[in-house]
Amino acid sequence: MTPQYPHASMYRTTEGLGLWAHRGKVAAVGVGHSPTARRWDGNPETCVGAWSILALRKAIADAGVAPDQIDGLILDPVTTTGAYWPEGAPVPMDVVNAFKPTSDLLDGIAKLSADWILQNMPELTNIQFVMYAPRCMSHAVVVAAQAVGSGLTHTCLVLKSWHNFEGRYYQGGANAQDAIDGTSAISRLWGTPASYGTALQFAEYCRKYGKTHDMMAPFITNSRRNGLMFPEGYWAQHRPEHLTAEDYLAARWIAKPANLFDNDIPIMVSAAYLFTTPERARDMKHKPVYILNHASSRGTPRSLTPTLDEVEAETSKTGRKLYEGAGITAADLSFENTYDGFTLFHQFHIEGLGYRGMKHGDALDFYQTDISISGPNPVSPSGGNIGSGRSRFWMHTDCIQQLQGRAGARQVTGVKPEIAISGGPMPLGGNFTVWSATPG
Amino acid sequence: MILISFDIDGTLEVGDPPGVLTMAMVRRVQKEGFLIGSCSDRPISAQRAIWAQHNITIDFAVGKMMLPDVKARFIADVYYHIGDREDLDKRYALDAGFEFLWPQEAIVQPWFL
Amino acid sequence: MAKQGVVPDALTQPFWDAANAGRLVIQHCNACNRLQHPPAPTCQQCGSGDHLAWKDMSGRGTIYNYGVVYDCPVRLLQADQPFNVAVIMLDEDPGIQMYSHLPGTPVDQVPVGGRVEVIFETTANGQKVPEWRVVG
Numbered sequence: 001m002t003p004q005y006p007h008a009s010m011y012r013t014t015e016g017l018g019l020w021a022h023r024g025k026v027a028a029v030g031v032g033h034s035p036t037a038r039r040w041d042g043n044p045e046t047c048v049g050a051w052s053i054l055a056l057r058k059a060i061a062d063a064g065v066a067p068d069q070i071d072g073l074i075l076d077p078v079t080t081t082g083a084y085w086p087e088g089a090p091v092p093m094d095v096v097n098a099f100k101p102t103s104d105l106l107d108g109i110a111k112l113s114a115d116w117i118l119q120n121m122p123e124l125t126n127i128q129f130v131m132y133a134p135r136c137m138s139h140a141v142v143v144a145a146q147a148v149g150s151g152l153t154h155t156c157l158v159l160k161s162w163h164n165f166e167g168r169y170y171q172g173g174a175n176a177q178d179a180i181d182g183t184s185a186i187s188r189l190w191g192t193p194a195s196y197g198t199a200l201q202f203a204e205y206c207r208k209y210g211k212t213h214d215m216m217a218p219f220i221t222n223s224r225r226n227g228l229m230f231p232e233g234y235w236a237q238h239r240p241e242h243l244t245a246e247d248y249l250a251a252r253w254i255a256k257p258a259n260l261f262d263n264d265i266p267i268m269v270s271a272a273y274l275f276t277t278p279e280r281a282r283d284m285k286h287k288p289v290y291i292l293n294h295a296s297s298r299g300t301p302r303s304l305t306p307t308l309d310e311v312e313a314e315t316s317k318t319g320r321k322l323y324e325g326a327g328i329t330a331a332d333l334s335f336e337n338t339y340d341g342f343t344l345f346h347q348f349h350i351e352g353l354g355y356r357g358m359k360h361g362d363a364l365d366f367y368q369t370d371i372s373i374s375g376p377n378p379v380s381p382s383g384g385n386i387g388s389g390r391s392r393f394w395m396h397t398d399c400i401q402q403l404q405g406r407a408g409a410r411q412v413t414g415v416k417p418e419i420a421i422s423g424g425p426m427p428l429g430g431n432f433t434v435w436s437a438t439p440g
Numbered sequence: 441m442i443l444i445s446f447d448i449d450g451t452l453e454v455g456d457p458p459g460v461l462t463m464a465m466v467r468r469v470q471k472e473g474f475l476i477g478s479c480s481d482r483p484i485s486a487q488r489a490i491w492a493q494h495n496i497t498i499d500f501a502v503g504k505m506m507l508p509d510v511k512a513r514f515i516a517d518v519y520y521h522i523g524d525r526e527d528l529d530k531r532y533a534l535d536a537g538f539e540f541l542w543p544q545e546a547i548v549q550p551w552f553l
Numbered sequence: 554m555a556k557q558g559v560v561p562d563a564l565t566q567p568f569w570d571a572a573n574a575g576r577l578v579i580q581h582c583n584a585c586n587r588l589q590h591p592p593a594p595t596c597q598q599c600g601s602g603d604h605l606a607w608k609d610m611s612g613r614g615t616i617y618n619y620g621v622v623y624d625c626p627v628r629l630l631q632a633d634q635p636f637n638v639a640v641i642m643l644d645e646d647p648g649i650q651m652y653s654h655l656p657g658t659p660v661d662q663v664p665v666g667g668r669v670e671v672i673f674e675t676t677a678n679g680q681k682v683p684e685w686r687v688v689g
Contacts, residue, residue, distance in 0.1 A: 179558030
């Protein structure tokens with residue numbers, strides 16, 4: 001089966017679209033996660049393909065649906081975090097042959113095709129619809145919501161997986177070369193790490209609003225605290241270390257004002273969800289969580305890197321699109337779970353949402369108040385990537401689990417979990433979802 | 441007086457990945473009266489927890505950029521930093537006026553034998 | 554600081570050729586009368602590639618923002634860290650940004666809002682690249 005790529009019409013990228021036609025007509029009914037690891041240990045049982053299958057099977061079991069009732073699969077075929085199979089390194093054939101391989105020997109090891117999944121999950125006998133949604137789970141979620149809503153698929157698995165290998169992040173490839181191509185050089189010659197763009201926006205923000213980097217500390221400690229209550233996450237599983245304010249403020253700079261703990265760590269992990277219609281969801285094991293809307297940012301910077309003005313304009317626009325299509329306002333949000341892959345842009349997301357009435361420039365002051373899960377204004381109850389490692393999906397899982405009342409120790413208690421927003425990654429260019437405990 | 445700063449990951453046996461220096465080696469130099477501590481990307485609170493878990497009382501636990509502070513706080517005849525990264529351990533050590541040792545060099549030093 | 558060498562490609566050849574000649578040029582859509590940087594096959598605004606040309610700049614600008622890189626992914630620059638990376642806005646259009654290591658400016662002492670002028674530095678393979686230094 002040849003996977004499709006989403007058509008532009010599947011995305012809600014502009015204002016003025018009115019209520020989403022499928023508002024409340026798509027439900028998340030199953031969640032499954034693989035274990036986590038810092039890096040692949042080379043064994044077949046822990047390769048990205050194996051863990052993808054594990055996550056998918058867990059989501060299916062979690063929903064209580066028979067595999068042959070699933071007719072759709074949406075996934076990201078790209079599983080790299082910035083780590084690539086070393087050029088010239090032999091592919092481990094013991095791993096390849098532990099599964100039914102495709103013609104690409106790295107399939108299931110350093111990438112993931114739908115064919116590989118379907119060949120190795122014979123129980124999925126009824127898949128009629130396959131779509132690729134590259135980059136991250138936020139993308140896969142909005143595509144799946146639209147696909148189920150519009151009837152392209154009825155009961156659909158949504159998968160995102162990450163691999164990670166030995167070696168330092170982004171240190172290979174073009175960055176290791178003595179020369180690079182002219183187009184890349186326009187922006188890459190100056191050696192900026194991945195967090196540089198966000199660091200610039202944050203620096204401008206601090207100058208504009210009179211804030212300081214130190215004010216981020218409560219967000220960091222809150223995020224790690226929440227993440228340590230996420231048993232599926234890396235830190236909880238492998239290194240249950242809190243991050244204190246002292247830890248954060250003593251960390252070395254990466255691209256000042258972004259320090260080590262403003263950056264997440266790449267890990268290996270897979271997550272899968274099962275989406276279906278509300279009618280079908282009635283028969284499944286857990287309380288469904290409904291999708292009221294999704295929206296996507298197509299903002300691009302004028303020049304090399306987004307300015308703060310561009311970020312603020314785009315995040316506000318995202319907020320308006322989300323509320324318009326869901327038929328809600330910011331006051332309806334129980335909590336937010338926007339992306340924190342660089343911590344320094346989480347505030348742009350929540351300011352754009354007008355979370356708890358905040359305006360641009362308010363978030364760092366907001367962080368100094370009670371943002372815990374037990375308070376009236378939970379910020380990132382999932383703990384995000386800072387809490388659990390780089391997956392870009394803790395936020396979505398947490399929204400589903402919170403609204404189902406299944407978030408365990410992480411369950412928000414200071415608010416009634418009714419409506420939440422998750423999404424990202426970047427303020428410019430991201431995909432966002434409005435979740436609800438009721439179909440609205 | 442000798443001061444030794446240990447990186448953790450890739451250097452000490454308790455690191456991730458584990459290194460070649462054992463906690464027994466660390467105890468040996470501490471018993472000799474060396475000033476000891478860690479300089480790591482691990483959170484400072486986590487560094488302290490590791491040492492406490494192994495019942496080793498340290499003189500300092502700092503982040504990678506803080507070796508100059510260590511040099512300022514402690515008077516020693518020589519300051520060593522042991523680590524496995526050229527860009528982080530060696531560079532920060534030399535910038536701070538420390539002597540630098542790779543883990544494989546360190547384990548053959550007479551104080552550890 | 555020895556930047557990586559540059560191997561010009563078809564899209565950016567005029568930019569790099571001009572740099573070798575000590576000129577700063579930016580891509581310009583003559584139909585929209587609009588500058589754009591980084592260069593692209595088509596105009597960001599009208600979507601056409603038929604009216605794109607290269608326009609000479611004065612080489613003057615202002616420092617818009619900056620960060621300090623302490624952990625650089627590029628091998629050739631790692632020995633020089635920490636170093637400034639500033640964002641320069643061109644006088645001709647403050648929406649047009651260029652990066653700069655601001656040679657001659659101490660690390661983390663970048664005057665945001667300060668005036669700069671273009672200079673040309675040689676990279677590892679002899680290709681020149683526009684850089685900027687603080688003036689005044």
